[in-house]
Amino acid sequence: MSLQKNTGAVRRFARLLKFGSWLQGISNKVTPPPFRLMQIGSAFWQSRCLFVAVHLDIASFLGDEIFSAEEIAVHVSSHPDATYRLLRMLTSMGVFEETEPRFFRNNKLSSHLRTDHPQNVRAMILMHNSEAMCRPWYEQLEEGIRKGSAPFELIHGEGLFEYLNNHSEFDALFTQAMDTVEALVGDTFATDMDWSQFDRLIDVGGSRGSKSVTILKQHSKLKALVMDRAQTIVGAQDYWMKRVDPQVLERLRFEAGDVLEAVPTATSEKDVYFLSAVLHGFDDESSVKILHNLSHAIGDTGASVVLLELVLPEQGIDLASASSDMQMFMGTHGRERTRTEWQWLLEQADLSLDETVDLRSIGKILVARRPASTRTNQ
Secondary structure: OEEOOOHHHHHHHHHHHHHHHHHOOHHHOOHHHHHHHHHHHOHHHHHHHHHHHHHHHHHHHOOOEEEEHHHHHHHOOOHHHHHHHHHHHHHOOOOOOEEEEEEEEEOOOOOHOOOOOOOOHHHHHHOOOOOHHHHHHHHHHHHHHOOOOOOOHHHHHHHHHHHHHHOHHHHHHHHHHHOOOHHHOHHHHHHHHHHOOOEEEEEOOOOHHHHHHHHHHOOOOOOEEEEEEEEHEEEEEHHOOOOOHHHHHHEEEEEEOOOOOOOOOOOOEEEEEEEEOHHHHHHHHHHHHHHHHHHHHHHOOEEEEEEEEOOEEEEEEEEHHHHHHHHHHHHHHOOEEEEHHHHHHHHHOEEEEEEEEEEOOOEEEEEOOOOOOHHOOO
């Protein structure tokens, strides 16, 4: 039985996404090439202005009110005229609105920078624009391209996950950023796939379990076990105490573990392993090892593996997907992959790709199982 839901809505979203990608390419067609190249070459000016505004927390101060640049500067302890020029730049980008000369308020975009907005992306912007993440781009990208090495490691002398283990403050920011991913991709992973066919969700590398919680809210009979690094899940149960209904929380458990070593064992065909944007952070060898661990944990139970990942086209990639792939190159040994590449990885671990569930999002859900011919009594 197919796990796909909301087929019509998913198809309409795919058409809109394709149209949006076409619109994005118009700038390259209508803008004189030298000027367009200058726009691209100076795009980091925009990201840095946005980062400073988020770091100063201007959007939270504005709330639902209108304030002058001078009033904002007093509250965030900044220079009045410099603050005005920063806000004028952001307003020109569509972030914030200038209601009259030197007076500003939040708009649809900037509202998502408020700490009280349930879909705020503050942590993601702060994380991606942090010194730890910026220096590899600015200082070692060319060397990384020449050597095929992750610029993050060239700068910091250790991989991203080792760095997280050794830098608790950045690790906390990274965890917060991962919790806000739904603000970027929505909750269609919970609604466009039929999770009701399962009894237990094993969320591998699930951080504090935000995606599990979203799925549990939609399916009252489903239970979830979230596995991640010990320092990531510490306090996770308490984190959700005042954020979700007790009936959801009582169906949610946490377990520390290392996905490269082992994963919880499946007990029935109604178990489903869920890996959301996990494997794109690993190279092929490590990904196969993780998939082997999953295959071993499944054994003869008939349990399923669900991967929520980008699936790149074989040719003609869009900017968002290409950017994500370069971010993976910058920080990890991982990559975004095509359907052909995903199939190959799964086959190395005796798993077969049974179904692709399309979403009203940029990602897709890949459903894999162990073929009956590979199962043996364990």
